[in-house]
Amino acid sequence: MKSRIEEAVRKKSNGYNCAQAILCTYCDKLGISEQDAYRMSAAMGAGMGSMDGTCGAISAACMAAGMAQKGEGNTTAASLKQAREMMQRFAKQNGTVTCRELKGIGTGKVLRSCPDCVKDAATFLEAVVFQDEMKED
DSSP states (O other), X not given: OOOOHHHHHHHHHTTOOHHHHHHHHTHHHHTOOHHHHXXXXXXXXXXXXXXXXXXXXXXXXXXXXXXXXXXXXXXXXXXXXXXXXXXXXXXXXHSOSBHHHHTTTTTOOOSXXXXXXXXXXXXXXXXXXXXXXXXXX
């Protein structure tokens, strides 16, 4: 699979919220339509429900981890392991996974822009969830 990181950033720049930019970019790999991905992730923007909580981009990457599981039976453990890995990488890169802190709300110090958060989430999604597919190119 060719990297889609820049496509996700373009989507963010063209009116998609952070979560939509991630989920819509990889929707075909997850077995859903772009329209369904767009609607499914609509309420996750601006830190989930516009409450400045967990960043929508990394939240959508975690959703994708669950949707990407192809094994039989309970895939929760694998999904949680991948989600934890991506969240840890995101926090290490940016200092937090909380939208309010990333945007500098209350502190005035922006830690990471929304397009850069999308870029980071897509990077970690490809590295953790789609790593085997990335090696094929």
